[in-house]
Amino acid sequence: MIAPDYVRMMARYNAWQNDWLFAAVAGLEPAAREVDRGLFWGSVRGTLSHLMWGDAMWMSRFDGGAGPSSPLTETGSAYDWAALCAQRPVLDARITAWAATLAQDTLEGELSWWSGAAGREMSKPYTLCVVHFFNHQTHHRGQVHAALTALGVTTDDTDIPFMPEAA
Numbered sequence: 001m002i003a004p005d006y007v008r009m010m011a012r013y014n015a016w017q018n019d020w021l022f023a024a025v026a027g028l029e030p031a032a033r034e035v036d037r038g039l040f041w042g043s044v045r046g047t048l049s050h051l052m053w054g055d056a057m058w059m060s061r062f063d064g065g066a067g068p069s070s071p072l073t074e075t076g077s078a079y080d081w082a083a084l085c086a087q088r089p090v091l092d093a094r095i096t097a098w099a100a101t102l103a104q105d106t107l108e109g110e111l112s113w114w115s116g117a118a119g120r121e122m123s124k125p126y127t128l129c130v131v132h133f134f135n136h137q138t139h140h141r142g143q144v145h146a147a148l149t150a151l152g153v154t155t156d157d158t159d160i161p162f163m164p165e166a167a
Helices: 003-025 030-034 044-063 072-077 079-101 126-150
Strands: 110-115 122-127
Touching: 003 030, 003 044, 030 044, 030 122, 044 072, 044 079, 044 110, 044 126, 072 126, 110 126
Parallel strands: none
Antiparallel strands: 110 122
16 A cells, blocks of 8 residues: 555655644734634644644554543643644654654554544554554644635645655
8 A cells, every 4th residue: 555655755744744834823823823713623723732632642553652641532622832832843753753664564564552532442454544644634734724824824835746855
């Protein structure tokens, strides 16, 4: 399904997109980040909090490191703006480091974990979980992008072919 080079490219894409997106969101008034904009997690900050929570949860499954301490039901409130700004680059570096060492045989295996959402042990192809991980990021960043566009904020490019080599 996918190869380690895909995972590394998507890790770079994730960090590149988060860099400009967080800079754009930082330009909003604090209250504007908290307004319910009809996103799945309500506000821009709530959606970014959910995304941070989800990324940390999946990374704990992928690399065995720490995951979020709050439950799924609290993902929209798990991180305030200051925590998001401080911890997002750290998590993006963790994603990049994991991707750099990922081997093809790992991608060809299964991933098993306890799912709090399903209330049971789960096991799925590792590649399916990795594709979901990156798709989930793109989905929620897209929601925030739409909210920023509606607010009249000029946004950066989101197309993978235009990703800078240095990203």
